[in-house]
Amino acid sequence: MKILRFFEKFIHSRDKPKNELSGTLQYYFGRSAAGQTVNQRTAMQVTAVYACVRILAESIAGLPLHVYRYKDKGKEMVADHPLYPLLHDEPNPEMTSFIFRETLMGHLLLYGNAYAQIIRDGYGRVKWLYPLMPDRMDVQRDEGEQLVYTYTRYLDEFGGKQRYEEVKLRPDQVLHIPGLGYDGLIGYSPIAMAKNAIGVSMAAEEFGSTFFANGATPSGLLEHPGVVKDPEKLRQSWHAQFSGKNSHNVAVLEEGMTYKPMSVPPNDAQFLETRKFQIDEIARIFRVPPHMVGDLDKSSFSNIEQQSLEFVKYTLNPWVIRWEQAMHKALLLPGEKQHYFIKFNVDGLLRGDYQSRMNGYAIGRQNGWLSANDIREMENLNPISEEEGGNLYLINGNMTKLKDAGLFANKQQAIQNGGNND
Known part of the structure; x- marks a missing residue:
């Protein structure tokens, strides 16, 4: 009986998870072991951090973003869906889609979470999307175990009174893209988790600044x-x-x-080696290839393209999936989720160089699984007409079935003829 009660209590607690990382405590910003104060603002003053955040934010912001509808055979882009102009052009009257996505991706990389307020019309459709600052958002559960987003809005940010108010938002009023986290509700900040590594870089930079401020004289x-x-x-x-x-x-x-x-000279203290290693360390935090932040020691003409493809597959793709699933969950109406989906187009980043693309197109064309219009669409060219053969699928004429080939076919034909004569 006691065992049964224990499991009932355990199941009951699983039905009501609590958010142990609410508010700003989730970020763990503060002083690093090197003595530097590390937060989202000081970290961005480190060139490697700034470069990584900028590369990832601009990459996500620059990808084509479309709304699609499922068809019996495949999918089709739906440009007349209400979400399409919001995601593709202007999420709100104050910013473009690029700026909106760049801002949210920057929040995601610095704070581990990205939030946007959803403004809906009388039919429940999304009208506008506005970014919200992650450090002002608190995620909790109410008495009915429903998520509640509490946002602190400052009424006079530039005045001396610092008046503010707390605005409670329902889950359907918030687009929330969480990063890697402990409980699945909110993510933790990569900057906070790696503050010691970033602090070492800040300490080395401060040492170098002080050293050269004194004329490089110990x-x-x-x-x-x-x-x-x-x-x-x-x-x-x-x-x-x-x-x-x-x-x-x-x-x-x-x-x-x-x-x-x-003092020990910087060469003896391995000052330059320390700074160089910290670039690789910070690039490792964000999973950005070192050559993209200016470290070309391990890059060459033979492997830099492969590293760029790996950046798309192993770095961008997980972020893309987080964005797509969060937008599908929050922006589409319940009746639309089985018929529509939102998708980034990363094909342009995976195309490779011109010669590799042409060789791939030639193979697809000769083997019958690409038409001229399929290729032209991937190269962002206008299609050619049906009369000109734009949608024809061709195969190489010297390929045939084994049973129809050479001596084997003649022998089989002779056997069939002999059997018929009998």
Whole structure:
């Protein structure tokens, strides 16, 4: 009986999951082990982070996005669907589709979540989409175990009073694209999860800035054979004359003083190697090929195209699927979900170079599974008419069935003729 009650309690708890990572606690921004404060803004000041976020955000924003309808044989684009102009052109009167998707993808990469408010008309159809800041969103469950999105809206962001109000939104009023997370409700920030790696890069950059601000001259000590009456005055005088822009001035040492550098030179401290490794480390966080952020050491003409294709397959494709499924879930009406779907077109990124495409088209054309119009559509060319053979599927004339080939066919024919004569 106790075992039965235990399982009943367990099943009951599974029916009512709780969000343990609500609010801004989900991001875990703060000071890294290297002593740097890492958050979404300071991280974007690291060039490798900025490059990775920009590459992924612009890639998603630049992909063609269309609404399709299922057909008996295949699919067709539906340009007259109400969602089509929103997703393809203008999600709201203030921004284009590119800017909207670029903004949301940036939020997804920095915060681990992307939110947009859905404005619907009287028929429940989507009218506008507006981005929402992820750090102002709190996801919880109400007493009926339904998700509630609470957004903090500042009424006077540029004033001194900082007045605000909390707006509660239903799930059908929010387009939510979560990244990788613990509970399936919200994602956690890649920046927060990798703050120590990013902090090392920030610390190395700060060290380099300080070093060159002092004219690339390491600190040291002045040795005096006697007793210095006012060492602080001597230190300030030396610093004023031989630091910063004056670091290369010629020093004249009096009274037998000598100068000895104390700091370890950057080459000995592997300063450059550390900065270079951190580029690869940050690229690894976002799964971006190093050559796309300017590191060409391991890239060549023979493998850079393959790396670009792998970027589409293994980096962009998971993000594309997250976007497509989130939009299908939130934007299509319940009665439309079995008949329509939303899809990015990544074919253009997978086409390869011109020669490879032409060779592939030739093989498809000669083997009968591509027509002239199929090829022209993939190359973004206008179709040719039916009379000109645009939709004909051809096969190579020297290919035939085994039973119809050469001596084998003659022998089979002779056997059949002999049998008929009998």
